[in-house]
Amino acid sequence: MTITASVTLTINGEDVTREIEPRETLADFLRRDMQLTGTHxxxxxxxxxxxxxLVDGKATHGCLVFAVQAEGSTVETIEGLSERGxxxxxxxxxxxxNALQCGFCxxxxxxxxxxxxxxxxxPTREEIRDALSGNYCRCTGYEAIVDAIEAVARQRAGEEVAA
Amino acid sequence: MKARAFRYVRPATIAEAFDAFAEAGGEASYLAGGHSLAPALALRLQAPDVLIDIAHIGALRGIVLDGDSLRIGALTRHAEALTDPHIAAHAPLLRMAAPHVAHPAIRNRGTLGGSVALADPAAEFPAVMLAMGAEMEIAGPDGHRRVPAEAFFLDLYQTALEPGELLVAFHVPIARPSHRWAFDEFARRRGDYAVIGAGVMLDMDGPTVAEARIAFLSAAATPVRARQAESCLAGRLLDAGAIADAQQALAGDLDPPDDEQTPAAMRLHLGRVLLGRLLGGLIDNAAVAA
Structure with a gap:
């Protein structure tokens, strides 16, 4: 017998209710049930x-929470973040x-x-590297990724950035 | 791999959590942040019939000043240890250790209670609880009891928690002006488990150490007090000689694990280097205070 549970949450601004297996992670739920395959x-x-x-605005591993734990939460995926601009x-x-090669990460x-x-x-480059310590890039693109994030930080602070 | 199928319950109170545990005949795990449990389930190292999600139990939350101690709810997230003003003012060692715990996203969900109840000897917060002299408030079907950190960590992943009991809160003696604190660790990469790490509390009487509490992580099967090193410091001027004696004494305090990447002798050496740096960094502070 498959045990299911009901979960209601908001995903990218849309209210969603589904009957799911409690063992389904949030990442699998987003990919399989919601077809939001940008979450890898x-x-x-x-x-x-x-x-x-993002779960309630905070960066969260979709593989480390079960979707049922997100009951009542607001979830935003890469699709929501990018479409929102x-x-x-x-x-x-x-x-x-060129801060990506294969793009998986x-x-x-x-x-x-x-x-x-x-x-x-x-942030300093050291702080950027610290924040990225939980993100693996197997194409070894870290230097460019740190460059890109640093460039955006400076742009947002109103600094001129060399192209 | 994926977790084996389980039932999921979300109690609103501690009493409901105990009922759910009893109903499952003990074949249940409590779920807080779940950031150690979820991988263990995915790898099928654990396969409980029921997951009891305690993250919505209000009695396990909150950070409040209670006389001479700070009561820190077990559901306090790692990230809160970085931002909470009570923790910064009254339990500074938690604040110092928090940046070393995993990565930012893990710290958003992981809980202090979960980390301490798991009792991974390589984790920061269990060792910090020892160094701070915290007491664990534990709830069971028969009521609440308090266990000092000293008596809480029994062996590898073994604690004083009985099956079905819940870690409710930490009671941390608040920092006094005479206290000096330091924490650091050696890790191969930021966010990795430490090769070795330590938290230090010195109670200073001018330039003299009145009392020292030193706790190491990744140095034995449990987080461990360095009692012989502490004895070397008590009643002495905090100077190079006292620090060298404390470093020497560590051989009797630590029982470091031995593996291919990090031989026990290397861990002991690094423990001495680390202790020297931590204590050395406190000399100036002590002099300024004197």
């Missing part, structure tokens, strides 16, 4: 950061700096970048 599943044990989404400058900087990188750039101020 890599290690599925909270190490690689490819599954990061709120990370347009970060996406543009990633593009300009990019949704998680963007969620981390969005979270760390939310407070005012320009």
């Amino acid at each position: 599943t890599g290690c599925e044990m909270g190490v690689c950061g490819a599954c990061l989404v 709120i990370i347009g400058d970060i996406q543009a900087a990633f593009h300009e700096r 990019t949704p998680g990188m963007l969620v981390t970048a969005h979270s760390m750039l939310a407070p005012p101020g320009v």
Whole structure:
């Protein structure tokens, strides 16, 4: 017998109610049930950061929470963030700096970048690297990713950035 | 891999949580932040019939000053240890250790109670509880009891928690002006489990150490007090000689794990280097205070 439970949450601004297996992670729920496949599943044990989404505004591993735990929560995925235009400058900087190769890690990188750039101020490169310590890029693109995030931080602070 | 199928219940009170545990005949796990439990379930290291989600129990939340101690609810998130003003003022060692715990997203969900109840000897918060002299408030079907951190960590992943009991809160003696605090660790990469780490509390009488409490992580099967090193410091001027003696004494305090990447002798050496840096960093503070 399959045990199911009801979950109601808001995903990218849309109210959703589904009957699901409690063992289904939020990442699998987003991908399978909601067809939001921008949330990637890599290690599925909270190490690689490819599954990061925002839960109630905070960066959260979709693989480390079960969807039933998100009852009543507001979830925003990479699809919501990009369609809302709120990370347009970060996406543009990633593009300009070649801060991605295969792109598998990019949704998680963007969620981390969005979270760390939310407070005012320009983080140091060390702080950016610290924030990215839970995001793996197997194409070894870290230098360009740090460049891109630093460039956006400076742009947002009103500084001139060399192209 | 994916977790085995389980039933999920979300009690609103501690009493309801105990009822759910009893109903499951003990084949249940409590779920708080779940950031150690979820991977364990995915790897099928654990496969309980029921997950009891305690994250919505109000009695497990809150950080309040209670006379000479700070009561920190077990559901306090790692990230709150970085931002809560009560923790910064009254339990500074928690604040110092928090940036070393995993990564930002993990800190958004992981709870202090979950980390301490799991009792991973490589984790920061259990060792910090020892160094701070915290007491654990534990609830069971028969009522609440308090266990000092000293008596809480029994062996590898073994604590004084009986099956079905819940860790409710930490009671931390608040920092006094004469206290000096330091925390650091060696990790290969930021966010990795530490090769070795330590938290230090010195109670200073001018330039003299009245009392020292030193707790190491990744140095034994449990977080461990360095009692012989502490004895070397008590009643002495905090100077190079006292620090060297404390470093030497660590051999009798630590029982470091031995593995291919990090031999026990290397861990002991790094523990001495770390202790030297932590204590050395407190000399100036002590002199300024004197």
